[in-house]
Amino acid sequence: MAKAQSMPAGSSAGGPVAVAVRGAAESSVATRMSAPPSFDVADFPVPHGREEEWRFTPLERLRGLHDGTAVASGSVKVEFSAPEGVTLESVGRDDPRVGRAGTPVDRVAAQAFSSFEKATVISVPKEAVLAEPVRLTLHGEGGVTFGHTVFEVGDFAEAVFVIDHTGSATRAANVEFVLGDGAKVTVVSVQDWDDTAVHCSQHNALVGRDATFRSVIVTFGGDVVRIHPRVSFAGPGGEAELYGLYFTDDGQHQEHRLLVDHDAPNCRSNVAYKGALQGERAHAVWIGDVVIRSAATGTDTYELNRNLVLTDGARVDSVPNLEIETGEILGAGHASATGRFEDEQLFYLMSRGIPASEARRLVVRGFFAELVQKIGVPDVEERLIATLEAELEASIA
Numbered sequence: 001m002a003k004a005q006s007m008p009a010g011s012s013a014g015g016p017v018a019v020a021v022r023g024a025a026e027s028s029v030a031t032r033m034s035a036p037p038s039f040d041v042a043d044f045p046v047p048h049g050r051e052e053e054w055r056f057t058p059l060e061r062l063r064g065l066h067d068g069t070a071v072a073s074g075s076v077k078v079e080f081s082a083p084e085g086v087t088l089e090s091v092g093r094d095d096p097r098v099g100r101a102g103t104p105v106d107r108v109a110a111q112a113f114s115s116f117e118k119a120t121v122i123s124v125p126k127e128a129v130l131a132e133p134v135r136l137t138l139h140g141e142g143g144v145t146f147g148h149t150v151f152e153v154g155d156f157a158e159a160v161f162v163i164d165h166t167g168s169a170t171r172a173a174n175v176e177f178v179l180g181d182g183a184k185v186t187v188v189s190v191q192d193w194d195d196t197a198v199h200c201s202q203h204n205a206l207v208g209r210d211a212t213f214r215s216v217i218v219t220f221g222g223d224v225v226r227i228h229p230r231v232s233f234a235g236p237g238g239e240a241e242l243y244g245l246y247f248t249d250d251g252q253h254q255e256h257r258l259l260v261d262h263d264a265p266n267c268r269s270n271v272a273y274k275g276a277l278q279g280e281r282a283h284a285v286w287i288g289d290v291v292i293r294s295a296a297t298g299t300d301t302y303e304l305n306r307n308l309v310l311t312d313g314a315r316v317d318s319v320p321n322l323e324i325e326t327g328e329i330l331g332a333g334h335a336s337a338t339g340r341f342e343d344e345q346l347f348y349l350m351s352r353g354i355p356a357s358e359a360r361r362l363v364v365r366g367f368f369a370e371l372v373q374k375i376g377v378p379d380v381e382e383r384l385i386a387t388l389e390a391e392l393e394a395s396i397a
Helices: 108-116 342-348 355-376 378-396
Strands: 077-081 087-091 119-124 133-151 158-179 186-190 198-206 214-218 224-233 239-248 253-262 268-277 283-292 302-310 315-324 331-340
Touching: 077 158, 108 133, 108 158, 108 198, 108 355, 133 186, 186 224, 186 331, 186 378, 198 214, 198 239, 214 224, 214 253, 214 355, 214 378, 239 283, 239 355, 239 378, 253 268, 253 355, 268 315, 268 355, 283 302, 283 331, 302 315, 302 355, 315 331, 355 378
Parallel strands: 119 133, 133 158, 158 186, 158 198, 186 214, 198 224, 214 239, 224 253, 239 268, 253 283, 268 302, 283 315, 302 331
Antiparallel strands: 077 133, 087 119
């Protein structure tokens, strides 16, 4: 029996928390788009900020990525390391592997597809079990850049991908993950840009029959970061886990817009994103969409977003959506909560002699601990904990 729940708890000090559920009468993903998906940028009108998919985004800070005035003028230093057997190729836009996992759904993603020079295809052969992560580091060296990367994983292969973004750039990119039947993939994408960077990226994952896809999106840096993960299933039995954590500072805009499209039977998905905000103009946006189509019987899905507001003036917009076309599912639910520190937690720690600043730090670390452990790459986990500690030092200072 299908079940859907909406549980907003608390309120952001700087803005509202929105929670919405859409029924079967509105069960088309296109209802939230101003134009159908397309690889052609000309098929998308220039957004003006009133469209559903752009209403939270500060368009004036995208530096022309949305209106065609941004022209490739910069460079990105790329570092790549991988275990033996993994290949990297540069291919043209006409390569059949490019665009297989999904189509751009907004003008910026279409602009990125129309503007890159060569796509990068990283392939893991079938039945390979990688002992070490595949690491791809993109270091912005200024200017405007566009990119397209495809991660192709063969049947029954197992791989971990770590994608790092550092430096400064104005970047629009599409990233694809194509999983063969029975494959197991973990992707960790870290946005640790300088404060001047602008980054918009659409992630498309196509999950094969009985395959498992885990995505961990971590966002700390950047002036404006807008990440759009999307998952669809190529056959029954697939599983998708989408996790994310973000720490939004004064003046930063961090936006995560997710879609899990259940279009095959007996698939499972779980979404959990957590964020902390500090500063007068910190703005975090989380949009979580789950669509369960009529053919997707036996679906089991849940999505969660929680936000911790550390200072006055921060704003959170959190909108979970469920669109269900069949009642023959195992379960479907969502929850969204935004609030400040719980006085009971701080009082408990301080009553045992822990100073207020250290108590705050422990509460925030505990808030993120579960998601940090989902990463599964020790050196990345340690680095993120160190970054989190530095952010907390700044908030307490």
